[in-house]
Amino acid sequence: xxxxxxxxxxxxxxxxxxxxxxxxxxxxxxxxxxxxxxxxxxxxxxxxxxxxxxxxxxxxxxxxxxxxxxxxxxxxxxxxxxxxxxxxxxxxxxxxxxxxxxxxxxxxxxxxxxxxxxxxxxxxxxxxxxxxxxxxxxxxxxxxxxxxxxxxxxxxxxxxxxxxxxxxxxxxxxxxxxxxxxxxxxxxxxxxxxxxxxxxxxxxxxxxxxxxxxxxxxxxxxxxxxxxxxxxxxxxxxxxxxxxxxxxxxxxxxxxxxxxxxxxxxxxxxxxxxxxxxxxxxxxxxxxxxxxxxxxxxxxxxxxxxxxxxxxxxxxxxxxxxxxxxxxxxxxxxxxxx
Amino acid sequence: xxxxxxxxxxxxxxxxxxxxxxxxxxxxxxxxxxxxxxxxxxxxxxxxxxxxxxxxxxxxxxxxxxxxxxxxxxxxxxxxxxxxxxxxxxxxxxxxxxxxxxxxxxxxxxxxxxxxxxxxxxxxxxxxxxxxxxxxxxxxxxxxxxxxxxxxxxxxxxxxxxxxxxxxxxxxxxxxxxxxxxxxxxxxxxxxxxxxxxxxxxxxxxxxxxxxxxxxxxxxxxxxxxxxxxxxxxxxxxxxxxxxxxxxxxxxxxxxxxxxxxxxxxxxxxxxxxxxxxxxxxxxxxxxxxxxxxxxxxxxxxxxxxxxxxxxxx
Numbered sequence: 001x002x003x004x005x006x007x008x009x010x011x012x013x014x015x016x017x018x019x020x021x022x023x024x025x026x027x028x029x030x031x032x033x034x035x036x037x038x039x040x041x042x043x044x045x046x047x048x049x050x051x052x053x054x055x056x057x058x059x060x061x062x063x064x065x066x067x068x069x070x071x072x073x074x075x076x077x078x079x080x081x082x083x084x085x086x087x088x089x090x091x092x093x094x095x096x097x098x099x100x101x102x103x104x105x106x107x108x109x110x111x112x113x114x115x116x117x118x119x120x121x122x123x124x125x126x127x128x129x130x131x132x133x134x135x136x137x138x139x140x141x142x143x144x145x146x147x148x149x150x151x152x153x154x155x156x157x158x159x160x161x162x163x164x165x166x167x168x169x170x171x172x173x174x175x176x177x178x179x180x181x182x183x184x185x186x187x188x189x190x191x192x193x194x195x196x197x198x199x200x201x202x203x204x205x206x207x208x209x210x211x212x213x214x215x216x217x218x219x220x221x222x223x224x225x226x227x228x229x230x231x232x233x234x235x236x237x238x239x240x241x242x243x244x245x246x247x248x249x250x251x252x253x254x255x256x257x258x259x260x261x262x263x264x265x266x267x268x269x270x271x272x273x274x275x276x277x278x279x280x281x282x283x284x285x286x287x288x289x290x291x292x293x294x295x296x297x298x299x300x301x302x303x304x305x306x307x308x309x310x311x312x313x314x315x316x317x318x319x320x321x322x323x324x325x326x327x328x329x330x331x332x333x334x335x336x337x338x
Numbered sequence: 339x340x341x342x343x344x345x346x347x348x349x350x351x352x353x354x355x356x357x358x359x360x361x362x363x364x365x366x367x368x369x370x371x372x373x374x375x376x377x378x379x380x381x382x383x384x385x386x387x388x389x390x391x392x393x394x395x396x397x398x399x400x401x402x403x404x405x406x407x408x409x410x411x412x413x414x415x416x417x418x419x420x421x422x423x424x425x426x427x428x429x430x431x432x433x434x435x436x437x438x439x440x441x442x443x444x445x446x447x448x449x450x451x452x453x454x455x456x457x458x459x460x461x462x463x464x465x466x467x468x469x470x471x472x473x474x475x476x477x478x479x480x481x482x483x484x485x486x487x488x489x490x491x492x493x494x495x496x497x498x499x500x501x502x503x504x505x506x507x508x509x510x511x512x513x514x515x516x517x518x519x520x521x522x523x524x525x526x527x528x529x530x531x532x533x534x535x536x537x538x539x540x541x542x543x544x545x546x547x548x549x550x551x552x553x554x555x556x557x558x559x560x561x562x563x564x565x566x567x568x569x570x571x572x573x574x575x576x577x578x579x580x581x582x583x584x585x586x587x588x589x590x591x592x593x594x595x596x597x598x599x600x601x602x603x604x605x606x607x608x609x610x611x612x613x614x615x616x617x618x619x620x621x622x623x624x625x626x627x628x629x630x631x632x633x634x635x636x637x638x639x640x641x642x643x644x645x646x647x648x649x650x651x652x
Contacts, residue, residue, distance in 0.1 A: 066639035073637070143456070146493045156495045159532035174532075178491035179471065186467035223487070227566050228368065327498075 009142035027059060038070075040277070040282055042096045042326025092281060096288065097326040103292045104333070112137065112145035115289065116177075122162045125282065126172065128255055129289070134176035136266075139183055141145065146177075168212055170251050171184050176256065182225040192228055195220050196235035203247050207263035210243060212250045219257055233261040260328055264305040271302070272310055275321045287322075287330070295333040303334070339614035341649040344379045349388035353378070358394060368639040375417065376646035380610055383418055409640040413602045413610065417647070422457035422605075425450070428603065429490075430540035433477050440486060440564060441571040442603065443474065445582075447489035448575035452496055459490070479562065481523055482565040488531030489572060495534040502544075509544040516556050523565075530572055542577050552577075575607055580612055584619040591631050592633070601632070601644070609647045617648070 019311060030051050037044035037051075055063065064071045064080035070090075071080040092310050103111060119129040147159045162174045202214045211217050221229065236244040244261070248254040258266040267290050273279070274287040294302060306314040318330050350525055353374050360367040360374075378386065390398040399418050403411060416424050425446050432442035447455060471491050478486055496499040508529050515526040528543070545553045554577060557570045574582040583604050590600035608616060628636040633641065 007597075024524070143493070150495045151495075154495060154497055154499055156493055156532060156534070158492065159495065159534075162528045162532045170528075174528075175491075178488070178493070180456070180469060180491065182463045182467060182469045182472070184463065184467050215480065219475040219483070219487075223469060225469070225472075225474045 020061075027062060030055075030059075031063055034063065035067055037323060038090060041093070041275075041287055043090075043093045044323040045325055047324075056176040083312065088287075089281070092284075093323075094211060097324070098296050100288045100292060100326060100329055104295075104329075105289060107148070108141060108293075109144035109148035111293065112141070113148040116145065116149065117160070118155055119155060120160055122282070124167070127165070127169065128254070130173055131176060131252065131255050132259055132266075132270075134173075134179065135256060136263045139179075139181050140197070142177070143180060168210070171232065172212055172218050172222065172252060172256065174296065175218055179222055181223070184225070185227065187228050187231050188224070189231060192231035193235045195224070196232045196239060199232065199236060199244065200239055210250060211253050212246065217253070221253075221260065226260055229257075229260050233257070264301045266311070267294060267298075267302045268306040268309050268314075271306065271314065272317075275317050277321065287318075291330050291333050295336060300337065301333055340610045341436055341613040341617065342377075342379060342609045342647055343649050343651070344377050346381060348378065348382050348385075350382070350385035352388040353386045353542060354383075354393050354398070356491065357390065357398065361401060361405050362627045368406060368410070369642070371402075371406070371414070372639065372646050373642045376416070376643055380421060384420060387418065406530065406639070408638075409602065409636070410638065410643055413606055413640060413643055416602070416606045417643075420461070422454070422461040423465065424607070425458040426462040426470070428607075429470060430436045430473070433473050436477065438566060439599075440478075440482075440568055442599075443486060443566050444571040445575055445579075447486075447492065448572050449579045452493050454610060455490070456493065459643075474564065477550060478564070481527070481564070482563070482568060484524070485527050485531065485565060485568055485572070486526055489568075492531050494532075496536075497534065498536055502540070505540040505544045508533070509548060512541065512545055512553055513549060517554065526569065530569065530576075535576055538576050544571065580619055581617050583608060583616045584623060587616070587620060587628065591635050593635075601636070605644055605647055613648070 033047055034051050037047040045300060052060075061080070066071070070083055070086045072083055072135070073080050106114070115129055116133060119126040133145065137145065146157050149155070149160075158174055158178050161177055162170060198216050199220065200230075202209075202211050202217045204216075220232070224232070233244050236242075236247075240247065244304055245254050245257040248257060255266070258269075268287050271290055274283050274285075274290070290302075291299075303314045306317075310317075313330060315334055318334065322330055356374055357371065360370040372467055375383065375386075387398045390396065390401075399415065402418065403413055416428070419427065428448055429443050432439040446458060450458065459470050462468070462473075466473070471487050473488050474490055475483055476576045491638060511522060511525050511529060530538070533541070542553055548618060549556070553575045554570060555571065557566065571582075586600040586604050590604075604616070605613065617628045620631075624631065629650055632648075636644065
C-alpha cells in the first residue's frame, strides 16, 4: 500500500495508474519482443529465455490474448488456445538451427544426394534445386553425389529423376544430372561462336518451339564444359547485346544458364529471395542450403556479388532477418576465410 | 575367365631391354615382341611401359608404332594402352567413323561396369580435352542422340534388387515400342539408359515370358535406322554380352556386315576378362574352335599375336 494515499487519493491512483501504464508499456514492449523473437528465420533463444522465463501467469495470459496469429480465443469456454498451424510454423523455426548443423556436418556427397531426393519428393516447385546441384557442383562433386545416391537410395539419380519427372523438362534435367563435364582449360572458340548463334536462333524461334524442347540447346548446355559455356555467354552478348539468361523466358533454361555461367549472381538472387520477411517456408530453406553448401566454395565471391546487386552486405541482411543461434551459425559460416 | 597366359612375376626392366633388342636392326623381331607382350597382363604391360620410358626416354607405344604395321600394329597399340584409355580411343574412332560404328560406343557403355565407364570418361577428358558425351552428342541427332548420350552418361546402380512390378510395367512399355508406337521411344530410352542392369535383365525376362520371344530377337527385323540398331545393341549387351561378342566374332570371321574391326576389338578387350567363355560359346554355336576359324581368316604376325592372346601355347 502506498504511504501517500492519505494525502491525495487521486495522486495515489494516478501513480498506481502510472505504474500500471508503465507496467503495461513494458509488457507491451516485451510482447513485441517475444513476437519478434519468433518472427524471422530461426528463433531468438536468448530473448525467449529472459523474457518468457520471468512472466507470471497474468502476463502469459496477456500474451495469449494479444498475439492473434498464435492464439485463438475460445469465448465459450473462456480460454485461449495455441493455433495448430502456428505451432507447426514455430517448430520449423526452432529446428532451423538443428537442420543447418546437420547439413553442415554431412559429407557434401550425402548432402547433395539427400537434397536431390527431397526435391524429387517435393515436386516441380523444388526442381530448381536439381538444376542448382547439377550445374554448380564440380564434375567430381556431382559424381560423388551420384555415388552417395546409390548407397543411400538403391537407385541411380538419373533413374529417379527420369521416372519422377514426366513433363517436357525431363530431357533437360536428366541430361544435366548425368553430365561429367570436361574441366580443363581448352576451349574451341569458333565452336563456341557458332553455338552462340545456334542458341540465338533457338531463342528467336521459341514461339514455335520452346527452347526446353530444342535438342541442340539441350545438347550444348548439358554436355559442353563450363568454360566453353562461358565463352558462348560472351559471344551471345556480342551478337545480341543482351545477357543470355535475360533473353530466355523458359525458367528452367534460364536457371540452367545462370548456374553454369554466373553462379555467384544466381546464388545472390536466391539468398535475397530467402532473406525476405514473410516468405514461403520452402523458400526460407534456401538460406540454409546456400550458405551451408557454398561456405567452403565461393562465399567470398557471392558476398561481393550480393553487395553489387543489392547495395547492402549479405552479413548485414542476415543480421537483420535471422535470429538466435541460427543467425549466429550462418554469420560464422559466411565470415569464414575472410 | 581370361585366355591370356602370363607369368606371375616379371622383371619389367628385363622385358624393356628385350624389347629394345627386338627393335634393333632392319626389321623388328615381331616374334620376340609377341613372345613378351603377348604373355603379359595389363599391370605388367604398364610396368614395362614405365620401365622402357625410364631406361630409354622413349614412349614404348610410339616406338612400336614405328616398328610394326598393319593389323598387327593396330592390335598391339590397343593391347598396350591402359584399358580405360584404349576404350576412350575406340569410342573416339567410332564417333568419327559415324554410322556404321556406333555399336562400339554402345558396347563400351553397356558392357562395362559403372566405375569402368567412368574411368573411360575420365581418360577421354585427358586425351581429347572434351567430354565423351559432348562428342557423341555433337555427332548424332534426334532419338539416336538421346539414346547414345544417355548410355554413355549412365552411372547405374549396381545392386541386386529387383522390383518385379516395375519389371512388368517396363516390359509392357518395351512391347509397345517394338510395335512402333513412336511416342513411346522416349520411355524406352529412359528405361534402357537409367535402370540398373539387374533390373533390366528382369525386365527382358518378363518380356520373354509374356511374349514368348526375347526382345532382341523381336527387334532383329526392325533394325532400320541408327536408333533402332543402337537400341538393339544396347539390349543385347546388357542382357548377355558374351553371346553378343560371340556373334561379333562370328560375323567378323565370316566377313558378314561392316564390323571389320570386330575381331581385334573383341579379342584385345576381353582377353583378360571373359574371352574363355566367349570361346566356348563360339564352339557351341559353330562346331569349330575359335582359334581354327581365325587361323583361316588372318595371317602373319597379326595372327600369331591374336592366337597367343587367345592362350595358344607355342
